[in-house]
Amino acid sequence: MPTVSFGIPDVRPRTGSRVERVRLDGSKIPALFARLVAAELTASVERSGAATLCVSFAEELREPLRALARTNGIPWCLVSLYIGDNCGSQNGAPEGAARGVIETLVEPAGIPRPNVHVPRSVGGDIGRAAEEYEASLPSTFDVLVLCAGADGRVAGLLPHSPALREGERRVTLLPGEVPERYTLTGRALAASRCTIVLATGLEKARAVADALEGAIDPARCPARLVRDAVWLMDHEAASLLTGSWPNDVGAEAPAERPNTHEPR
Numbered sequence: 001m002p003t004v005s006f007g008i009p010d011v012r013p014r015t016g017s018r019v020e021r022v023r024l025d026g027s028k029i030p031a032l033f034a035r036l037v038a039a040e041l042t043a044s045v046e047r048s049g050a051a052t053l054c055v056s057f058a059e060e061l062r063e064p065l066r067a068l069a070r071t072n073g074i075p076w077c078l079v080s081l082y083i084g085d086n087c088g089s090q091n092g093a094p095e096g097a098a099r100g101v102i103e104t105l106v107e108p109a110g111i112p113r114p115n116v117h118v119p120r121s122v123g124g125d126i127g128r129a130a131e132e133y134e135a136s137l138p139s140t141f142d143v144l145v146l147c148a149g150a151d152g153r154v155a156g157l158l159p160h161s162p163a164l165r166e167g168e169r170r171v172t173l174l175p176g177e178v179p180e181r182y183t184l185t186g187r188a189l190a191a192s193r194c195t196i197v198l199a200t201g202l203e204k205a206r207a208v209a210d211a212l213e214g215a216i217d218p219a220r221c222p223a224r225l226v227r228d229a230v231w232l233m234d235h236e237a238a239s240l241l242t243g244s245w246p247n248d249v250g251a252e253a254p255a256e257r258p259n260t261h262e263p264r
Contacts, residue, residue: 021212021243026200026234030067033196033232037143038071040194044142045078051142054192055105056084056155056184057097058147060200062104069108076111082137083118084146085156085174085183119182127173130182134171137188144192146229148199148237152207152221156183159220186218186225195229202236209240 024032037053044051055061068074083098098118106116117136119129146154156174157163163183166172170188174181189195199208210216211223212231218224 020228021231021233021238021241023233023235023238023241026236029198029200029232029234030064033064033198034067034071036196036230037068037145038074040143041074041079044193045075049078051079052082052138052140053079053143053145054082054084054141054184055101055145056147057100058149058198059100060147060198061145062100064198065101065104066108069105074109076109076115079111079115080138081106081111081116082141084144085181126180126182130171130173133182134169137170139191141192142194144189144195146189146195146197146226148197148204148207148211148223148231150201150203150207152210152223154197154223154226155189156181157186157222157225159222161222164219164222186222189225195226197223197226197229197231198233199231199237200234202239204233204237205240208233208237209242213241213243 022032041051041053055065081101083101085097102116105111106113117133119126119133148154152159158174162175163172163185166185167187170185170191171182172185174183207221207223208231210221211227214221214224216224
């Protein structure tokens with residue numbers, strides 16, 4: 001398969017450095033996000049003949065996912081797409097987060113429906129659906145896309161959630177949620193070759209600072225579980241960070257495979 005360029009080499013980090021936090025104008029996030037994900041998926045296909053993408057949907061992902069859907073050169077027929085947290089689908093009809101991913105990425109990009117993996121809740125048994133879904137997951141995701149919440153949540157992992165104590169399973173139900181929901185666990189989040197976290201808006205600033213620079217327990221700020229990921233932030237979300245990182249003026253953003261690594 002020929003190599004496809006997504007225009008990322010012009011924002012390659014300094015030689016020998018590993019840039020993982022990028023602050024830029026919010027309007028530029030969708031395009032950079034799309035280029036990073038596209039380059040990683042294509043590299044995975046070139047390397048192994050297929051790729052896996054997992055998306056934990058949030059509203060701020062709508063435009064980045066639409067930008068990804070418009071990106072040419074991605075071999076979607078060779079990409080398996082998974083939904084990171086959701087209430088499951090009833091009788092095959094997508095709901096919640098799955099519907100958001102389908103509307104903004106699957107349908108616009110023409111991803112084959114057999115490549116889209118969502119738990120199928122039969123008779124309302126989301127527990128069984130989650131177990132079957134977990135069994136279908138790959139050993140690792142090539143790309144995992146997350147959003148940080150204002151309360152420090154990531155995927156469906158809320159602060160102080162019992163799901164944070166799950167050390168064996170990769171998918172678990174969220175107790176007390178109505179309707180019942182499942183989420184990836186910390187173990188699943190760690191099993192990703194490239195993780196990209198989005199954070200936008202001033203309301204995320206405290207959570208971003210706690211996740212990336214604080215010493216707070218992940219039980220209080222679950223986003224600390226992915227502090228080593230690539231973080232794409234607007235100026236408002238990054239406003240409480242004290243360290244240095246690229247900005248939108250002469251930015252040096254992550255390279256084509258920004259934090260690709262062997263899963264822990």
